[in-house]
Amino acid sequence: QVQLVESGGGVVQPGRSLRLSCSTSGFSFSNYGIHWVRQAPGKGLEWVAVIWYDGSNKYYADSVKGRFTISRDNSKNTLYLQMNSLRAEDTAVYYCARAGNVCSGGSCYSDYWGQGTLVTVSS
Amino acid sequence: DIQMTQSPSTLSASVGDRVTITCRASQSISVWLAWYQQKPGKAPNLLIYKASSLESGVPSRFSGSGSGTEFTLTISSLQPDDFATYYCQQYNSFSFTFGPGTKVDMK
Numbered sequence: 001q002v003q004l005v006e007s008g009g010g011v012v013q014p015g016r017s018l019r020l021s022c023s024t025s026g027f028s029f030s031n032y033g034i035h036w037v038r039q040a041p042g043k044g045l046e047w048v049a050v051i052w053y054d055g056s057n058k059y060y061a062d063s064v065k066g067r068f069t070i071s072r073d074n075s076k077n078t079l080y081l082q083m084n085s086l087r088a089e090d091t092a093v094y095y096c097a098r099a100g101n102v103c104s105g106g107s108c109y110s111d112y113w114g115q116g117t118l119v120t121v122s123s
Numbered sequence: 124d125i126q127m128t129q130s131p132s133t134l135s136a137s138v139g140d141r142v143t144i145t146c147r148a149s150q151s152i153s154v155w156l157a158w159y160q161q162k163p164g165k166a167p168n169l170l171i172y173k174a175s176s177l178e179s180g181v182p183s184r185f186s187g188s189g190s191g192t193e194f195t196l197t198i199s200s201l202q203p204d205d206f207a208t209y210y211c212q213q214y215n216s217f218s219f220t221f222g223p224g225t226k227v228d229m230k
Binding site for chain 2: 035045046047050061100102103107110111112115
C-alpha cells in the first residue's frame, strides 16, 4: 500500500538549519509530484512546497521562499525539505503528501499523506 | 494569491443530521477544489477532488458541489466517525491555498 514516512524533525534554534526526509513505498515514486504541507500547533493547514515528478518544477509558499528548498532522489524514492534560517513561526508538524492524478495543468491536490514530523524552532 | 474562506468555523450537530460546509475562493478556481477531513493528531484524509469527485474508499454520504468561487461539502447523515475538522484547498494555481477549516462537533 502507499506509504509516506517523514523523518528529521526535532528542536532547532532560530537561524539554524534542518533537513526533513520523506521516504516512500507502495507506488512508483518517479511518476508523482510530492507536496510538503505544515500545521502549526492548534492551527490550520499551510501548503509549503511542491516538486514535480521529475524535479523539473518546484513551487514555494511566499512564507518560505528563499529559505526552504524541496528536492527529490528518485533512485531512493525519497523527498527532502532543506530548511534554512529557521524562525519561530516555522514551528509545525510537517507532512509530505503525494500529488493526485486529476490536476489543473501541473497543479494537483494531495491524495496520500504521511503522519508528519514535528519541527520546533526555539532557543 | 487566491484566498479561501470557510463557513461556519464551527458546526455543532447530532448523529443523523445533514451537514453542509461552504468554501469560497477570492477568484474563480473553476472546479479545482479538494476537501479533506482531519482528526486530532492525525494526517488529513482526502474526501473529494475536482469539486465533486469522491475519492475511492470514502463513504457515499460525503458529496461535494460547486464551481467558480463557491463550493459546498455535504454529509448526508452525520455518523459518529465524522466528528472532525474539514478543510477545503484550491489547486487552480501554484499557491495551493487551504481554507481555515470547519470543526464539526457534537451538539
